[in-house]
Every structure is written in structure tokens, then in C-alpha cells.
Amino acid sequence: MATQRINTNSEIHPMENLLRMDRMPHIWCPTCGIGLAVTAFASALEKANIDPNNVSIVSGIGCTGRVAGYVKVDSFHTTHGRPIAFATGIKVASPKTKVVVFSGDGDLIAIGGNHFIHAARRNIDMLVVCVNNFIYAMTGGQVAPTTPLAAYATTSPYGCVEPPFNIPYLADSSGAVYVARYTALHIRRLTNALTEALNKKGFSVVEVISPCGMYYSRINRLGDGLEMMKFYHDNVEIRHGEDTKNLEIGFQTKIICGKFVDRERPSYMERYNQWLSEVRDSGKRPKGKKGA
Amino acid sequence: MKADPKSVLTGVYYIDGDVAAGYGALAAGCKFVAGYPITPSTEAFEAVCHRGPKVGTVFIQMEDELGSISAILGAAWSGAKTMTITSGPGYSLMQDAIGFGAMLETPFVLLNIQRGGPSTGVPTKTGQADMMQSRWGSHGDYEVIAIAPDSPQEMFDYTVKAFNLAEKYRCPVMIMSDECVGHMTEKVVIPEAEKIDVEPRRLFTGKAADYRPFSPGPDLVPKMAKAGEGLNLYITGVVHNENGHPVADEKYKSACIRRLVDKIRINKDKIIELKEEGIDGADVIVVSYGISSRVAVKGVEMARQKGIKVGTLRLVTVWPFPDDRINELAMKTKAFVVPEINYGQVVYDVARCAHGHASVVLVPHGGAGVHNPADVADAIEFAVNQEKPMEGVHEFKTRLEKSVFEGGFKLKE
Numbered sequence: 001m002a003t004q005r006i007n008t009n010s011e012i013h014p015m016e017n018l019l020r021m022d023r024m025p026h027i028w029c030p031t032c033g034i035g036l037a038v039t040a041f042a043s044a045l046e047k048a049n050i051d052p053n054n055v056s057i058v059s060g061i062g063c064t065g066r067v068a069g070y071v072k073v074d075s076f077h078t079t080h081g082r083p084i085a086f087a088t089g090i091k092v093a094s095p096k097t098k099v100v101v102f103s104g105d106g107d108l109i110a111i112g113g114n115h116f117i118h119a120a121r122r123n124i125d126m127l128v129v130c131v132n133n134f135i136y137a138m139t140g141g142q143v144a145p146t147t148p149l150a151a152y153a154t155t156s157p158y159g160c161v162e163p164p165f166n167i168p169y170l171a172d173s174s175g176a177v178y179v180a181r182y183t184a185l186h187i188r189r190l191t192n193a194l195t196e197a198l199n200k201k202g203f204s205v206v207e208v209i210s211p212c213g214m215y216y217s218r219i220n221r222l223g224d225g226l227e228m229m230k231f232y233h234d235n236v237e238i239r240h241g242e243d244t245k246n247l248e249i250g251f252q253t254k255i256i257c258g259k260f261v262d263r264e265r266p267s268y269m270e271r272y273n274q275w276l277s278e279v280r281d282s283g284k285r286p287k288g289k290k291g292a
Numbered sequence: 293m294k295a296d297p298k299s300v301l302t303g304v305y306y307i308d309g310d311v312a313a314g315y316g317a318l319a320a321g322c323k324f325v326a327g328y329p330i331t332p333s334t335e336a337f338e339a340v341c342h343r344g345p346k347v348g349t350v351f352i353q354m355e356d357e358l359g360s361i362s363a364i365l366g367a368a369w370s371g372a373k374t375m376t377i378t379s380g381p382g383y384s385l386m387q388d389a390i391g392f393g394a395m396l397e398t399p400f401v402l403l404n405i406q407r408g409g410p411s412t413g414v415p416t417k418t419g420q421a422d423m424m425q426s427r428w429g430s431h432g433d434y435e436v437i438a439i440a441p442d443s444p445q446e447m448f449d450y451t452v453k454a455f456n457l458a459e460k461y462r463c464p465v466m467i468m469s470d471e472c473v474g475h476m477t478e479k480v481v482i483p484e485a486e487k488i489d490v491e492p493r494r495l496f497t498g499k500a501a502d503y504r505p506f507s508p509g510p511d512l513v514p515k516m517a518k519a520g521e522g523l524n525l526y527i528t529g530v531v532h533n534e535n536g537h538p539v540a541d542e543k544y545k546s547a548c549i550r551r552l553v554d555k556i557r558i559n560k561d562k563i564i565e566l567k568e569e570g571i572d573g574a575d576v577i578v579v580s581y582g583i584s585s586r587v588a589v590k591g592v593e594m595a596r597q598k599g600i601k602v603g604t605l606r607l608v609t610v611w612p613f614p615d616d617r618i619n620e621l622a623m624k625t626k627a628f629v630v631p632e633i634n635y636g637q638v639v640y641d642v643a644r645c646a647h648g649h650a651s652v653v654l655v656p657h658g659g660a661g662v663h664n665p666a667d668v669a670d671a672i673e674f675a676v677n678q679e680k681p682m683e684g685v686h687e688f689k690t691r692l693e694k695s696v697f698e699g700g701f702k703l704k705e
Contacts, residue, residue, distance in 0.1 A: 020526070023537065053522035058366070069526060069538065074519040076369065077528035077538075079392045082362035085354065089366025089374075090519060092350055093324045097370060097520050115362075118355040279345045286342050 005072075006046045018042040018052065020072050027066055031213030031225025033184030034064055037131050038071065040187050040208075041102070044194035045073075055098045058087040060107035062138045063212075064131040067102040081111030084119045087126050095269050098198070099125070105132040105146040109165050113145075120174035123202040124268045129194070130167060130205060133212035134249075141215030148251035152219045164249065171205040172244040172261050178204035179244065179261035184211060185232040186257060193259060202267040209255060222252070295319050295452075295488035299347040305480045309447040309473040312480045313403050314339030316451025317375050318347055319482065321490050322401070324367035324374045325351045326360040331415045332471040333379045333405035340377075357382035361389040361402070368398045369527065371493070371518035373455055375401040379471075380409045383422055383429075390464055391430025392529045394552060397506070397514060399458035399493070401451070403467045405474035406582075408659035418471035419659035420582055421634035426466045427611050433549050435556035437563055438466040438611040440581035444478045450608070456491035457563060461555060462513050468610060470633070472583040472662060496523075504534040506548070512555035560612040567606040574603030575626045576672045579618070579642055581607040583662055584631045591631070591668025598669075600676050610638060618645035627651035627675035629688075631663050636685060643685045651675050651682040655690060664691055 005017035013021065019042060028034050045052060052073045059068035061080035068075035078086045083101045091099045101108070108116050108130050119126065135153055136142040143153035143160050146167070150159040168179045178200045182190040190208060197204035211217060211228035222228055232255065240258040247256050266274075278284055300319045305312075314336045317325065325344065327337040337351075344351045350372075354360040357378055364374035378386060383404050393400055406422050408414030422429075426438045437457050441450045451467060458465040496503050496515040500523050508514045517523050530538035531548045539545075556563065571577060576595070580588045585606045592602045605621070607614070618641075622628070627650050630639040635656045643652040653675045657663050671688040 020524075054520055056370075056519045069528060072524050074523070074525045075527065076366070076519075076525075077530065078362065078365075079388050079529060082358060082389065085359035085362035086366035088352070088354075088359070089324065089326065089363035089368075090370045091366075092352055092363070093367035093372040093374075094370030094518075094520060114355050115359055118359070276345060288338075 005052055006043070015039065015042050018045065018072055020070055023070055026070055028063060029214040031211055031228070032063070033133070033208070033210030034067065034131055036184040036187055037129065037190070037208045037210060038067055040191040041129060041194055042071065043191045044198055047191065047195040048198040050098055050198055054096065055100060056087070056090050057100045057102055058083040058090070059101070060103040060112060062104040062107050062136070063133070064102060064104035065107055065138070081107055082115065083107065084112060084115035084126070084128065088119060088124055091124055091126055091269070092272070099127075101126055101128045103130065105130060105134070105167070106136050106144045109167060109170070110145045117170065117174040120171055120176045120203045122268045123175055123177060123265055125201055125203070127194070127197045127204045127206070129208060131208045131210050132167060133210045133216055135212055135216040137212050137215045141219055148249055151251045154219070166244070166248045167205070167207045168247045168260050169244040175203065175265065176205045176261060177202035177263050177265050180259040181207040181209065181247065182257045183209040183232040183236055183255065185229050186236070189238070189257070201270070202265060293490050293492050295485040295490050296321060297485035299349070300482065300485040300488060301343065302482050302484050305482065306477060307444060307480050308335060308475050308477045309441070309444040309469060310335035310405060310475065311339040312444040312447040313451045313467065313469070315343070315482060316448040317401065317455070318343055318349055319448070319488055320452040320455035321373050322375050322455060323349050323372040324364060325349060325376065326354050326363040326367070327351070327377045328354055328357045328360050328382060330379045330382045332407055332474050333377045333403065335474070336377045336403055336405070357385040358389065361386040361393070364400050365389060365393050365396070365398050368400050369519055373399070373459070373493070375403060377403045379405045380407045380413060380415070380422065381411070383425065387425070387429040391432055391434060393464050394430065394434035394436065395529050396527055397462040397516070397552070399462050401454045401458055401465050401467065403451070404469065406468060406470040414660040416471070417660040418583060418633060418662065420470055420584060420632050421637065421659060423468060423610060423632070423634065423637040426468050433553055435553045436464045436466055436611055437461065437556065437609060438468045439608060440468045440610050442473060442582055442585050442606070444473070444476060444480045447473065448480055448482060452488060452490070456489065459491040459493055460513070461559060461563070462494070462516060463556060468582065470583050505536040506532060507534040508551060508555070511559060512551050556612055563609060563612060564614050565608040566614055566617065567608055569604045571603035571605065571621065573601055575601045575676050576629055577603045577605050577621055577625050578629045578631070578668065578672065579605045579607065580631050581610050581638065584633060587663045587665055588631050588668050590665035591663070591672065594665060594669035595672040598673065600672055602672055607638070613641045613645070615645045618642055619647060622646040622649040625650050626681070627653060627678065629653045629655060629668065629671045629675050631655035631657070631668050631671070633657040633659050633662065636687065639685050648681055648683065651678050651686060653686045653688050655688050657690070657692070667691055
């Protein structure tokens, strides 16, 4: 059974047992939204009643790539773009593990895009939390596959010329069974979505729109963290069940949030176990070129 | 520890080297294989897909080689012995994660059935031109173990050994085979499980609070753990301290990386395996590995018929390199002749260790074929006739090179 880790003693930090306090202060800039996403995740872990000893969190490279190092569960800070592939190995070799991939838009959707769509296709049992700050922030503000058209970045100094990926649409069309999006402002809704996703069998994706006060906001003159939060407050529309096709994000346009996909489809491990019992127990003969 | 009888396909087979390596992995207790099809390694992956489910080995065909190697690293950290299988271009794609695996001290086996390169090269024919890539392919300093089997039987035997070395030293172990050995079909004897030694994972067994993931034992190898045991592992490719926490300080950088290289260097006498024949009193020693060592046998025979005293030294483990042994032999012999299917890779390590005490003659081959034994014999004769040791590495002009090139780079039609 799950051990309660959130502290109710007011003398100490309530997340003391879920976060690696010896690693604080963290490396994230003031006004960054990643910390809020981590807090929401830690609360969700508690609410979902999952034994933290059984959770592996896998990150890639980038600002969000550092999340694995601050959550007090088995943490893997992997190579750029590969957390989903690494997590696939953990899940398939050790099916009892609850696997969470926590990484950024660049890591998961650009360099790691192939693993993202294939893990969704296989419906591997894992929760993917994709923090989307519209930019490569760790390297100083370069254009990302999520940068809105015409937004500025250091490698799009005249404005971004490429259209961005719509992450929920990509996840939905690749086969994810749970897809939601919230901003770092929607901490309660986000926590609830993460809780729900943690208990979902199969491939779940939660996109977290996060302010990057140091790069995205500065180069685009969007004001400080508070102003970005105000922007989310005024421009987010919650539309549960919205067709994921309609979720594109333009430069400073309305952001549609909510839970868009929640469906059932046999997960990879369910299919695998079924297949394995057929192969093993019924003496099914292999076809194709023989081994020997 | 002995192999699990359930996963050993005991018997006498007539199979190719790829399949033998696949069976070797199962016998060694490999429980997770991720791969991506690539000629000429595919048969090894197919063999695992055929037999794996029946013996409890999980396999997954990933979306690319980057995914395959990342998946096996994840599986290794959840406790499984793991392997991936590839060739040329796939091997290049895997280099980033090979360094990651070395940095995390993850035991894994990588079967590389070398083919002609660079780029797509000649996918269906042989090559030995990834040897230096296996040593230096990922960025940064690290050490690996590389083994070059020369027959299907050895593909079985040394795949088992590769798993054992990976567990013992917690490092990447490369099986640097080649298309010829991979596709060569010969008799392979798979013994009973009780005759196969397997190295169990060196797991930490103390109290969780005492666990330091990268605190080494006397042989510089730390005890490993696996996910899901309440240890709150923190595993990162960033330079880390004994707790696994990232540090950027130059002192920690030295401590972290020094050990990655030293754990192989100080144990190299235990790791290195050489097969020597006729070395005593030899005027020329042929140093070779993989398929080239099979071809060299004929060349050596031809040279011996001419009355030349020739010995052979086969590098079963190519990395770590047997520096001391080559150096010792350089004092006693006139020359080393090194046939390899590339334009000079391992030969430079031979020259480095020969220190100018003996001539070093490369018998090159561009790939897509093997040496003509007569070239090896001629190179031996050439080497033995030198008055004093030649400087550097002398490249012997083979019949093939002479026949296709008419001076410069103009190919004769």
C-alpha cells in the first residue's frame, strides 16, 4: 500500500518527503513554471495513492530534463531525446514499475519525436508530462518545434517561420489514451489531470504550458512571470473534450486547455501478456525464417 | 553461478554466427533485447525473437537504433541483463548512448556485426573498420571491452563471456564481429547449462540509507541497484559524485572519469584474452582478430613453407589492448604483420606498443571481401627481409590494391 509522504507538520516543507530537499535550491530561474508542474506532480502522486517506491521518473535534457533530479523516487536523467525509449526499457523489463517521463517540448517533440509517436502507437503504460515553454531555454532561447509562428527566438531573430506542433493532436493521432493540457497557472486542474493520468493504463500525455520569464518572455517582450500568469488567466479557455485538431497555439493567442482524450485501448503490457501466454502455453509455431 | 537450464538450448547445431550469438545471449541470462533490423546483424535479432519468448527473454523492435540502445539501458536499470544488436550505421547512431551507458556504469552487451563502411558502404559484405569507433566512438573519456570472435562457436562462447564481463566490470562490452563470421555457418556445440558459467549482477545488499550508487569497491567497480527497491536512485549522465548527484567541479570530474577508465585499466590482465601460437623464436608475428585471423592462418602456412619462422597472436579481446604483451614481443621478434579489413586501425596500437623495436606492417583491405592469404604470406616475407626495424607503420601493397589502382586514384576498368 502507498506510504503517505506529504508532510502535515507545519514546521517543515510539505513536500519534504517527495522532493530531494538536499538538492535545493533548484536550477530553475525566477518566474519559471517547471517548479509548479513538479509540485502538481508530487501532489498527484500522493492523491493517486501510488507507492513512490514503485515509481521511476525519467527525464531527458533541458530545463525540464532536470526534474528527475528533484523528485525523491528512482530518477533517471538520460540523454537528449531518449527518455521515452529508456522508460520503455524500464516498463517492459519490469512491468510492475509505474513509469513517468517528465521532460520538455524540445526533448520530447523535436529530438525525441520519433519515440513519442511510437510509444503512443504501442500504447506503452507510461505517463508523459511535457512541459511546453515554447523555446529551448537551457541553451539560451532558441526556436523550438513548439515556438508559435512569428514569435522571436535567438535562432529566429526575425520571427519564427515554421508552424509549431500541436502536441495534444500529435499524441491523440498517434494513439495516446489520455491527453490533457493546462498551464502552470491551473495548478489544481493540472494536479487532478496528473492524478487521473497516473491511474490510467496505457500512454497518457499531459502538456503543461509554462512561462519562461528569462528567454521566451524576454525576447518577445511579454513582461515578467506575473504578467505571463495574467495572460494565462485572461486567455485560457477550458474546453473539455475539444477536438485536438483545434488546439494549435499562435503567438499570444487564446490557449485552449482541458481534458481532450480519455479512451480505452489495450495497453502494450496487456497485449504483451496475452500474446506471451499464447506463445508459451499453446505451443504456437513461429513463422518466417527459422532461427535454427 | 551456472546458467539457467531453461534458457540454454543444449545441443549440436549447424548455424551461422549471428544465430549462435543470439543463443549465447539467451544462455548468458539475457532477459531483454531491443533491436532494429540492419544487415548483416538481423539474423541474431531474429534468433532472439524466435526463441526468446519460450525461454523468458523479452524482445522489442524499437523505432530506431537510438531507441534500441536507450531501451536496453532502461531495462538494465530495472534489473535485466540486456543486449542490442546492430551494424555500421546503427552503430554510429548508438554512440551517444554508449557513452551514457559507460557513464552510468550500466552493464550491457552490444553485438556489432561489422559491414563495409563508411555510410551505407557495402551492407551485405564484411568489414573491420569500426574497431576504433568501438574504442573512441562516443564523446569524452571512457573505456570499453571489445571482443572479436572468429567462428560461430566463438560467437556463442564469447557472447556468454561478454555478458559476464559486462556484469563484472559494469561497462559496455562490444562484440566486434563481422559479416563473414556472422553469416558463416558451422557446427556449434551448446553445452549443458551446468557447464556454462554466468556472472550474476553485483547488487547492493545493505541498508538503503547506506547506499552510494557510485562508491567503488577495491576493483573500482561499484555495487549496482535496480529501480523499484525504495533506494531513490539518482542516475544521471552528468558528471556525478558517489551519491550520483551532478557536480561540475573539476575535482569531481577527475574522480568520476578517472575511475571509469581505471576500472578497466587496472583489471586489464584479468580481461585480456589472447590466443598465441608458435610465438617462441618467431621472426615475424602475425597479429590479427576476427575473420582476418582465420584468413591469416593460410598465409602463415604459406610463409612457413618458405622456411620463415612465423608466430600468430590473435586478439580475442581487442580492447583493452595488450600493450605489455606486444611490447614484450617487440623485443624478441623482427616484425609484426597486421592484416585487417580497413586502411589501418588496430595496427597503430601495435606500432605504439612496438616502440620502434620491431617493424610493423599493415596488410590493408578496403572491405567487401577478405584478404588473399598470399598477400599475408608476402607481407611476412617482406617484413622478415628488412635489415632493421622500419619506422612507423609500413603499408604493404596487396595484389588487390595493385590490380585495381593504376597509380594515384585512377581505377583500372
